[in-house]
Amino acid sequence: MTELAARNGNERAEALLRLTARLTELIQSETRMFQRRRPQDAVALQDxxxxxxxxxxxxxxxxxxxxxxxxxASPAAKQALRQVTESFHAALAENSRAVTAMKIITEGVVRAIADEAARQRNTGNGYGPGAAQRPQRTGHVSIALNQTA
Structure with a gap:
């Protein structure tokens, strides 16, 4: 179903009013989950x-x-539809801010992990100020075989 079931303009306005109000509730719930850093909880709302x-x-x-x-559509229904639409747009803006904040946090965590992994790979070999850097391993290993046995 991609169309509201309505016989006239007033019923259509009322149906769109209910749909927009429910969609706003879902967006607000999702935003709260994001703000609590629990995006996995929002999966249940997606369908x-x-x-x-x-x-x-x-x-x-x-x-x-x-x-x-x-x-x-009655003037009251049109006015209610305007109000719920404004609330919907405000909820979308707040959701966008929450999603952006989560994205920034996630990117920061990934960057910190990558930086730490790189730092650990480049840890020096030995002790003291004259310690040499350990050469980066590329996955190749050199071996020598002694054939006296």
């Missing part, structure tokens, strides 16, 4: 969020192409 987002996108595109789809 419903994806389905609702697809219906929302399709319905908004239809409304832009055919504004008469909401003809007959």
């Amino acid at each position: 419903e969020k994806s389905k609702l987002a697809n219906i929302y996108r399709a319905e908004v595109a239809r409304a832009r192409a055919e504004p008469s789809r909401f003809a007959g």
Whole structure:
């Protein structure tokens, strides 16, 4: 299903109002999970969020192409739809900030791990100020065989 079930503009506005409110709730829940550094918990929301987002996108595109789809909607329904849409956009902005913060944190952790691994590979051989750097191993090993036996 990618279209709201409605017989007239008022029912369509009410259905889009419910859909947008639920989508906003899901986005806000996901944002809280990200802020608590528990993105794995948000996986459970993805299926419903994806389905609702697809219906929302399709319905908004239809409304832009055919504004008469909401003809007959009450002024109260139109006003409520404006308000829930503003809340939805605010929730999306907050979610975007949380996702960006998680990305920065994750990249920092990965960079720190890589830097530490590189540092450990380049640890000097020996003690004191004159200690030589150990040559980097490339995976090749030289061996000598003594054939006296």
